[in-house]
Amino acid sequence: MAKIVQKVIVHEGADASPLLPMDVALFNEDGTxxxxxxxxxxxxxxxxxxxxxxxxxxxxxxxADATQAAGDAPTKAEFDAVVALLNECKAQLNDHLSKVKTAGQMA
Structure with missing residues (x-):
C-alpha cells in the first residue's frame, strides 16, 4: 500500500492562522x-x-553638463568643459567596472 504524504507549506508568521496552530516535526524520508x-x-x-x-x-x-557652443567655433573654455566632463565620465565608468569585477559580478 502506498504511503500518504501530507504537504506542509511554510508561511511568514503574519500569514499563519491564529485559529489552527499546528506543531510540526520534520523528518527526511529515511526517518532522520x-x-x-x-x-x-x-x-x-x-x-x-x-x-x-x-x-x-x-x-x-x-x-557640469555640456552646453552648446556660443558660436560656430567653441571657445577654449567651452572645449575644456566638455573634456573635463568626458574625462570624469571615463574615470567613473572605469571605477564602476573595477568594483563590479571585484565583487564577482562580471569577469
Missing amino acids: PFTGGGSAPSDATTSKAGVVKKASNTAAVSS
Whole structure:
C-alpha cells in the first residue's frame, strides 16, 4: 500500500492562522530529523544565477553638463568643459567596472 504524504507549506508568521496552530516535526524520508534545505547556493556565472557580492558605491558624475557652443567655433573654455566632463565620465565608468569585477559580478 502506498504511503500518504501530507504537504506542509511554510508561511511568514503574519500569514499563519491564529485559529489552527499546528506543531510540526520534520523528518527526511529515511526517518532522520530534517535539518535544513539542500546545499548552499553556488556562485553565479555568465550562464546561471547564483550568489554575488554587492558592489561598492560609485559616485555620481559631478561635472557640469555640456552646453552648446556660443558660436560656430567653441571657445577654449567651452572645449575644456566638455573634456573635463568626458574625462570624469571615463574615470567613473572605469571605477564602476573595477568594483563590479571585484565583487564577482562580471569577469
